[in-house]
Amino acid sequence: MSELGKRIQELRKQSGLTQAQLASKIEISHTQLTRYESKNIQPPADVLQRMANIFDVSIDYIVSGNKSDKVEQTLKDAELIKQFKKLDKLPEEEKNTILKVLNALIRDFNARQAYVL
Secondary structure, rough: HHHHHHHHHHHHHHOOOOHHHHHHHHHOOOOHHHHHHOOOOOOOHHHHHHHHHHHHOHHHHHHHOOOOOOOHHOOOOOOHHHHHHHHHOOHHHHHHHHHHHHHHHHHHHHHHHHHOO
């Protein structure tokens, strides 16, 4: 079994899904999923994206095992990471409004810090 196949299988089991259930969720055949898990066959990008969405990981993690979810490595606060993931699912207009508020808060903080020094 390839490393990719092992990761897919691990993620599937961690999610409590059978092969048939995952195959149905990502809209492929059970046979094809078995090939991804047990043979050295890499899923196409669209299938990888659907898997990443279901498992809530990056495509990079599925393919290479690299947890370079840069946000998770940089930000130590799990609650903040969770909120940013929720933010990413909002409509663009809502995201833009929240980003403007964040930018203003960060700008104000930086300005206060400049006066402290």
